[in-house]
Amino acid sequence: VLDTKKPLGNPNGIRLILGTTLIGSIAVEIQIAPQAISTKNLTMLIYPLLINIIPLGYPCWKWVNLHIINYKIYKQLMSIVHSEQLIDYGDKKETTTFNERKVVYGVKLVYEESTDGTYITVYPNGIKHSDATQTLNNRLEETFNMNVLSVDHQLSYTRYLLRDVDKQQIGVTDNAF
Structure with missing residues (x-):
């Protein structure tokens, strides 16, 4: 599918999914932050933010599919x-x-x-x-x-x-x- 108006997909849908995952990862951060700071294991704070890569994968996949595959x-x-x-x-x-x-x-x-x-x-x-x-x-x-x-x-x-x-x-x- 090639959509010349929105070649990487619907930006509103991507924003919605990104916002939802961002809110979810912030909620997890709030839950684990006291434990991570007390044990001085600050790398634990990075892992919930990695879930935000998922919504960004769709436009990247669309681009790779169109321009490479x-x-x-x-x-x-x-x-x-x-x-x-x-x-x-x-x-x-x-x-x-x-x-x-x-x-x-x-x-x-x-x-x-x-x-x-x-x-x-x-x-x-x-x-x-x-x-x-x-x-x-x-x-x-x-x-x-x-x-x-x-x-x-x-x-x-x-x-x-x-x-x-x-x-x-x-x-x-x-x-x-």
């Missing part, structure tokens, strides 16, 4: 997004934490491989060029070097089925005639 697919999907202008940016002055232009509206792309072929589902999510999500046939064929076999236009998404036609085999038997 599925790098080729990510680059192909992003080339389609940029060439078809499927992202609406804010003012040039507005930037994100990583000094990139702020995305106001962006598409969500779901890439799935199955025995039927490769499914690419495009959710426009309010972009200006939402009609462009229904006419990506040629661009998908060029980028993935496969043929678009079917297109499913729905109100909230467009789903493409891609398959390499050269690899399809049609079995013919004597009984077929």
Whole structure:
């Protein structure tokens, strides 16, 4: 899943989980602090804070999954997004934490491989060029070097089925005639 508006996941959900684990670790700190200070074992105070690594692992995993594990697919999907202008940016002055232009509206792309072929589902999510999500046939064929076999236009998404036609085999038997 590639969401161009929130590529690392929902920041509000991450903040909520991080806040919850932080409150939990502080509660544990309050319980063990008197014992740790009296025994002069200050390393005991560090262990409850390590639980806060868990919520930070999700955005890190999303980044590694997109940029390292599925790098080729990510680059192909992003080339389609940029060439078809499927992202609406804010003012040039507005930037994100990583000094990139702020995305106001962006598409969500779901890439799935199955025995039927490769499914690419495009959710426009309010972009200006939402009609462009229904006419990506040629661009998908060029980028993935496969043929678009079917297109499913729905109100909230467009789903493409891609398959390499050269690899399809049609079995013919004597009984077929």
